[in-house]
Amino acid sequence: MDAIALAQSLDISRNPDGSISLRELQVELTRQGLDEFAHAVEALIGRLSPAKLTLNNTIVPWF
Amino acid sequence: MRAHLADAILAHAAPAIQADMVRLLARPGYALHPQGRCRAGLFALEVYGAVRRRYDRAALVAAAAVELQMQSACVFDDVSDRRTERSGSEELALAIAILTAGTAAAAEASSLSPDPAGAMRHFCVATSGACAGQFLDARFERRGDATLAESLRMTSLKSGSLGTVAAGFAARVAGAEADDLELFERFGFNLLTFAQLIDDQRDACVPGQTSDLSQAKATLPVLFFRQRNQKDSEPGVDGRISPQTCDAYDSSGAPVYAAIIALAYLGRARSDLQRLADRGYATGGLGRFLESVESSATGNLGTVGCGVVA
Secondary structure (H helix, E strand, O other), X not given: OOHHHHHHHHHHOEOOOOOEEHHHHHHHHHHOXXXXXXXXXXXXXXXXXXXXXXXXXXXXXXX | OHHHHHHHHHHHOOHHHHHHHHHHHOOOOOOOOOOOOOHHHHHHHHHHHHHHOOOOHHHHHHHHHHHHHHHHHHHHHHHHHOOOOOOHHHHHHHHHHHHHHHHHHHHHHHOOOOOHHHHHHHHHHHHHHHHHHHHHHHHHHHHOOOOHHHHHHHHHHHHHHHHHXXXXXXXXXXXXXXXXXXXXXXXXXXXXXXXXXXHHHHHOOOOEOOOOOOOOOOOHHHHHHHHHOOOOOOOOOOOOEOHHHHHHHHOOOHHHHHHHHHHHXXXXXXXXXXXXXXXXXXXXXXXXXXXXXXXXHHXXXXXXXXXXXX
C-alpha cells in the first residue's frame, strides 16, 4: 500500500481555499491507478460525520 | 474467556508472580477487568469455529494463548508510553511473564493440533513480527524523522502481526487446509491493521498532553500533519497541544488521510473474508466480528476534520 502516493494525491487535489473534495480526490486516485484508495474514498464518503466527536482520556485501545 | 485466561496464568506462570499478573490484567483496559473485551482471544475463537464449526478445549486454550500474547503486547505498549503507575521495569517483568505463559498455553493448544510443530513455529515467528513493530515504533519515535511508508510498515508490523498470530495460530490448531493458512493470516493482518489505524486516527490530536502528537509518536496522521505543518505541530513548552494546533490538525487533511488508509485495509479484510467463505469455511462468526470492529470505528472514521466535503 503506497502511503506516500496517497499523501501526494491529497496534496494535489486540495482546492485553493484549502478544502478537500473527496470526489475530486477519488478521480485523482483513479487517474493514478490507485484504485484501492479510490474505493476507500467511496466508502468514506458514505460515512462522513458533520462534526468532530468529543474525545477524552478514558478511551482505551481497540485491543 | 476471562476464566480461561486466569486458568492459563495459574497453569503456566510461577506462583511467585501469578497474583501480580492477575492484578495487572484486572486493571481497566485489560482482559481480566470486568469490562475487558478479550477481542484477540474471541477473534481466535471465531477463526477456530470457522474451520471446525464447533468449539472445544483446543479452541479455548488457543484463544487464551492468543489473548495472553496480546495482553503482553498491551502491557509493553503501556510501559513504552509511560502511562502506567508502576515502575516500568516491574511492568516489563510482568509483560515477559504474560508472554511466556501465553507461549506455554500455545504449546498446550498446539499439542492438540494436527501439526504441533507448525502451529508453535507460527505462533513464535508471527509474535516476533509484532516485536519488530514495537522495535520500529520506539526507534522512529526517538529518530523523529520517519517517512509515511516507514510508519505504515511499523503500524502493520506492530498490530497486523498480532492478527496474523491470532488467525494463523487458531487456523492451524483447528486443522485448516495448508493452502488456506496464508489467507487466514492475511485476514487477521488486515483486520487488526485497520483497527490500529482507527485508534491512531482517534488518538492523533487532542488538546492537552495525552495525544500522539504531543508525544511525538510516529503514527501516520501525526507524520502527515507534521510534514505539512512543522511550525504548528510542536507542543508548547509544557508539552501540551493547544486548541489552535488541533484546529490546524483538523484542516490539514491528516484525519482524512488516515481514514482512507484504514478503509483500504478494511476493504482487504472484506475480500479475504469473502475468499474464505468461497473456500467453504463457516465465516458467519468472523463476519460478525468484522462488523463489530467496523461498527466501533464508525464515529472516528467519519470524523475527518473541517474543510472536507463529499
